[in-house]
Amino acid sequence: MSPTAEAAGPPEARTGTEEPSASARIVQIRERIDEIDHALITLWQERAALSQEVGVTRMASGGTRLVLSREREILERFRVALGADGTQLALLLLRAGRGPL
Numbered sequence: 451m452s453p454t455a456e457a458a459g460p461p462e463a464r465t466g467t468e469e470p471s472a473s474a475r476i477v478q479i480r481e482r483i484d485e486i487d488h489a490l491i492t493l494w495q496e497r498a499a500l501s502q503e504v505g506v507t508r509m510a511s512g513g514t515r516l517v518l519s520r521e522r523e524i525l526e527r528f529r530v531a532l533g534a535d536g537t538q539l540a541l542l543l544l545r546a547g548r549g550p551l
């Protein structure tokens with residue numbers, strides 16, 4: 451790869467390779483990656499809002515802010531599906547749902 455392959459040209463051409471068929475395939479794959487990232491961000495925000503609503507609803511009714519047994523189930527769900535990275539992801543998800551403590 452030449453030193454300019456990364457930075458030169460319009461954004462859609464910055465594929466990191468100058469080989470045309472590889473570059474075209476990378477552009478195509480990136481379209482789907484961008485769709486997935488958008489969905490992940492939207493779902494992340496929706497989950498955080500719902501989780502915060504549960505917390506507010508529960509506290510307003512005299513309940514606890516958190517339910518650690520439920521959090522353990524979620525951590526286990528992500529660990530089983532994704533391994534150690536899943537645990538880390540679930541910890542971030544749970545933190546996002548807590549909002550300011």
Ligand SMILES: C=C(O[C@@H]1C=C(C(=O)O)C=C[C@H]1O)C(=O)O
Nearest residue numbers: 501504516517518520521544547
């Ligand atoms: C959303 C809830 O409240 C809290 C947040 C959780 C979450 O973000 O998944 C899980 C358990 C609770 O600590 C819930 O009880 O379902």
